Amino acid sequence: MPSASGREWWRSAVIYQVYPRSFADSDGDGVGDLAGITGRLPALRELGVDAVWLSPFFRSPQRDAGYDVSDYTAVDPLFGTMADFDRLVARAHELELRIIVDMVPNHTSSDHAWFREALDSPPGSPERDRYMFRDGKGRDGSRRPNNWQSVFGGSMWDRVKGVDGRPEQWYLHIFDATQPDLNWENPWVRERFKDILRFWLDRGVDGFRVDVAHGLVKQAGLPDYTPPAAGASMGGNETGEPYWGQPGVHGIWREWHAVVAEYDGDRALCAEAWVNPLAKVALWVRPGEFDQAFNFDFMFAGWTAGGLRRVIRESLEAFGAVGAPSTWVLSNHDVIRHASRLALGADSPQGDGIGPKSPGKPDPVVGLRRARAATALMLALPGGAYLYQGEELGLPEVIELPDEARQDPTWFRTHGKKYGRDGCRVPIPWESGAPAYGFSPSGRSWLPQPSEWAALARDRQAGVTGSTLELYRAALRLRRTKRLGLGAVEWLAEWSRSRAVVAFRNRGVTVVTNLGRRPVALPEGRVLLESEPIRLGRDGRRMLPTDATVWLG
């Protein structure tokens, strides 16, 4: 068991998200795997993170890249074996890295034995009651039970056939039709998931990231709902979506907390709860529920000084009010990588993606500068931080993926209207001269890697002053030695209302980010970290350029 970060380690931890399909492939089939991850763990130790969150590697038909689980206690052969998983955990713990696994309780795969049993059983049976089956409307039941629209496009309802082959009941799926929603009002479902949690806790995992933690309970009666904008989004709640953020979910999380608390070693629970405002997200991290929740408001704060200050202030207040740490995150496997997103003109809603025909392509140079500046700011903030694999290399979103390579269900369910999330899931480059840039010994890659990525490979950045990789390493090292994750934000009065600059102090480190058009003269202090080189102005003053962050100490 790792001991480095002590009790309640998650309060200040930096957690690195590994997307197993795209991290490292050991067997050459072009899809990453567990043995590949184990082999690359020393690189994460060297980077300086505290923990690794693994996106799903459970048995799955992979219709939503593993977020469609058909067996929660088995490793999918695509990713290896249970022995590979045990080796991964053992190696990680040797390196003092904690391992968090992804739990997907809102829905199973339609290949799960429970769903098969439900289909083989009559309406009203206990097997059916594990899922959200309903009779259709109209005399022949041919109209959908309500008008809800799937997050991935199309209706949330699909109709099944009865044992006699005739159209029969409908089942609810917030996501793809192959991801039927479970019925969390059913105690049987609740008990099964406690068993699943214990299975992984017994294997030594240090916690869980919980998928769609805001979706498990639906409003009674399943009333019609028409979202203000076209199509359902991942979250919201301000407009009262009857499937997001219902009060009943919290009882489930209290039960999960109790299960995790049966184990020693300070295991953690982190919620993916896309609700707003932040004061609502804070409900997920009240004592006795989750330890952390992702801060998506920070992710989408945009690139304005006022916007960032407001989100940081609101986050610290909202989470602080319930005694929880804030978290910070800029990228993950569902959103446009921040090295591209921060240079997009208009807001690009999560899940929509960008592709060859999208208007307003991001400028890659501006995007990377902003991404480096944003990360340097984020890693100086108190609380927990999440990194997504490849952002430490400054990887942009891959825009030019050919249509035939795309795999996200969003792409299929919207008939290509939305590109979806493949562009942030392209396998990452390790060695510029190796096949698939070191991702796979065979040179195969389940999504094609752009040739520009040779120059971004880890081996081309390691030890190179000013590279994005070295910026991340330096930031993580300083964050650790200065214990910034446990500090507090004190805004610098001079810039507290500035439209160009965000500036604060945390444990004696002064952090200044310039989002304006003109260079800004720096205050006193030795430069500890700079996301872009600081230059001297004509009067000899040190100037922070546009789209840059500096730490002074």
Ligand code: GLC
């Ligand atoms: C979460 C996951 C996303 C997945 C969805 C359905 O938002 O992060 O990748 O598609 O849930 O499970």
